[in-house]
Amino acid sequence: MSTQIIRPARTLQGSLTVPGDKSISHRYAMLAGLAEGTTRLANFSTGADPHSSLACMQGLGATVVKSGSGPAASIEVTGTSGSFRQPTAPLDCGNSGSTMRMLSGLIAPHPHTFTLIGDHSLTLRPMERIRKPLGQMGAKMDLVDGHAPITIHGGPLQAIDFTTPIPSAQVKTAVLFAGLQAEGTTSLSESIRTRDHSEHALRAFGATLNRVGDKLSIAGGQRLKAIDATVPGDISSAAFFLCAALLYPDSNLVLDSIGMNPTRAALLDIITALGGRIKVLNVEEHHGELIGSIQVNCGAPASSAPFIISGALTAQVIDELPVLAAIAPFTANGMVIRDAQELRVKESDRIALVARNLRAMGAQLTEHSDGLEIPGNQQLHGATINSGTDHRIAMAFSIAALRAAGDTEIDGAEAASISFPEFFTSLDTLAQR
Numbered sequence: 001m002s003t004q005i006i007r008p009a010r011t012l013q014g015s016l017t018v019p020g021d022k023s024i025s026h027r028y029a030m031l032a033g034l035a036e037g038t039t040r041l042a043n044f045s046t047g048a049d050p051h052s053s054l055a056c057m058q059g060l061g062a063t064v065v066k067s068g069s070g071p072a073a074s075i076e077v078t079g080t081s082g083s084f085r086q087p088t089a090p091l092d093c094g095n096s097g098s099t100m101r102m103l104s105g106l107i108a109p110h111p112h113t114f115t116l117i118g119d120h121s122l123t124l125r126p127m128e129r130i131r132k133p134l135g136q137m138g139a140k141m142d143l144v145d146g147h148a149p150i151t152i153h154g155g156p157l158q159a160i161d162f163t164t165p166i167p168s169a170q171v172k173t174a175v176l177f178a179g180l181q182a183e184g185t186t187s188l189s190e191s192i193r194t195r196d197h198s199e200h201a202l203r204a205f206g207a208t209l210n211r212v213g214d215k216l217s218i219a220g221g222q223r224l225k226a227i228d229a230t231v232p233g234d235i236s237s238a239a240f241f242l243c244a245a246l247l248y249p250d251s252n253l254v255l256d257s258i259g260m261n262p263t264r265a266a267l268l269d270i271i272t273a274l275g276g277r278i279k280v281l282n283v284e285e286h287h288g289e290l291i292g293s294i295q296v297n298c299g300a301p302a303s304s305a306p307f308i309i310s311g312a313l314t315a316q317v318i319d320e321l322p323v324l325a326a327i328a329p330f331t332a333n334g335m336v337i338r339d340a341q342e343l344r345v346k347e348s349d350r351i352a353l354v355a356r357n358l359r360a361m362g363a364q365l366t367e368h369s370d371g372l373e374i375p376g377n378q379q380l381h382g383a384t385i386n387s388g389t390d391h392r393i394a395m396a397f398s399i400a401a402l403r404a405a406g407d408t409e410i411d412g413a414e415a416a417s418i419s420f421p422e423f424f425t426s427l428d429t430l431a432q433r
Helices: 022-034 048-059 097-107 128-136 169-179 197-204 235-245 266-273 311-316 321-330 341-345 350-360 391-401 413-418 423-430
Strands: 003-006 011-017 038-042 063-067 074-078 113-117 140-144 147-153 161-163 185-189 209-212 215-219 228-230 252-259 276-286 289-298 307-309 335-337 366-368 371-374 384-386 408-411
Touching: 003 391, 011 235, 011 423, 022 038, 022 048, 022 074, 022 097, 022 169, 022 197, 022 235, 048 063, 048 074, 048 097, 048 413, 097 113, 097 128, 097 147, 097 169, 128 140, 128 169, 169 185, 169 197, 169 215, 197 209, 235 252, 235 266, 235 289, 235 321, 235 391, 235 423, 266 276, 266 307, 266 311, 321 335, 321 350, 321 371, 321 391, 341 350, 350 366, 350 371, 350 384, 350 391, 384 391, 391 408, 391 413, 391 423, 413 423
Parallel strands: 011 252, 038 228, 161 185, 307 335, 384 408
Antiparallel strands: 003 408, 038 074, 063 074, 113 147, 140 147, 185 215, 209 215, 252 289, 276 289, 335 371, 366 371
16 A cells, blocks of 8 residues: 655645546446447546446447546547447456446346456445346346345346435436336436436437436437537545635635536535635536536635534535545534445445544544534644545545644555546645645
8 A cells, every 4th residue: 555645734725627527437438338439538537437437348349549648638439339249358347336336237238148346345335226126127137245246147128117215326327227228118216316417428428318306217229329528527526625725714726627517516515604615717518517617715604503414415425525524623613424324335434434534633523323423623633544445535634634733644545546546746736835
C-alpha cells in the first residue's frame, strides 16, 4: 500500500475541473457496447471502475479505442449491434460493484454463459439483490453464498412488474437493461427515487421509457444507436472539494463543468445548509444531463441545530456521506446521519471506518448500526488513517486532514485511483499552505 502525507492548509483557493462522472461513464460504456455504430465519448471518467466496464465490453465483442490521456482523453466504442459474443475469459469487474450489477442485467438476455469476477472487496458485496428480479425474468444466475463470482446462463427473458425493496440505482439499472431486451414491457417502481442517469442514457441511445409517478416502464425489443457525448464532471468527486471549501472562512473555489443532475444535486443543498455559498455561473443540458460551473465560498450555517441526513436524503447522497462525516467535527453544529446501513456493504464498512478514523484524530462521536452522530466545533489532530483500500475513505480523510493540527498519514492512498486518480495533485494545487 502507498502512503500519502497531508499537511494542514491555511485556506482553499482556485478552480478545478473534476474527472468525468463515474456513474454516467459506466452507463455510456455499457450501452455503447450494445448499440449499433461507433459511440464517441469525451471526458470519460479517468477512474479505474468505468474502465473495468469498458474492458468487459471488449470481452463481449465491442471494439474500444482510447486516445489522449487524463481529462483530454476520448473513447470510441464500436458496439455489437445488440448481439454479445461468448467471452473467451471471465469478465473482470475489478473493484466495481456498478459494473457487476448493471452488466448482469445487460448480458442476461444473451444466449451464452458468462462468468463475472472481481477483486477481493467486490466478492464481499451483496449480489442477491440483482438475482431476485433477474431471476423473476427468467435469468439463471449462480452466486457463491449471495456473492461473486457470478455465473449467468443467458437466454430469453420475460417482462416483469418489479418494486425495488431498497433504494438502488444499480438494481434499477440492471432491471431496465434486461427489460430493454426482454419480451413484453417491464415496469419498475421505487419508493425513494434514485439517480436517473440510466433513464437519460437509455433515451440518449434511442430507447423509449415512460415514467408515471414512481413507476418506470420500458418495452423490450428496442435497438440502440451510437451517440457522440461529453460526460459531465463527477459531482461525487467534486464533493471532496465542496466540503473542503466549508473548512475556511476565506475559501474561494470554482468547479467547472460538473454534473448538476437534480437527483444528485441534493449535495449542493447540504453544502448550502452547512454554510456554503454557491453561485451557479452557467448551466447547459446535454443528453438530458445538466452540466454547470459553480463558485463556492464559506458563510454561516442555515441553522443552529445539528444537520440531519436521513430517509430519502441519505439515499440521494450515499456516496458523499463519508466526506460529509469526515468534516462534521469542524462544522458549527455537527451532523446526524441515519438510515445509511447500505454504507456497511460498500467497498468497505464505511460507517465503521469513518468512526475509527475520526476517533484516531481525536473526535467524539456515536456510532449506530445505520449511521453516526458527530458533534460539531471539535479540534482534531493528525493521525494515521486506515483507508481500508476504499477510495472514498482515503479521499474523505485527506480533506479532514487539511484542518487537523499536524500532519496526517493516509495508508492505502492509492485507492483514490478507483474514481479520481488526479485527486492528490488537485488537492495540492488548491490547498494554500
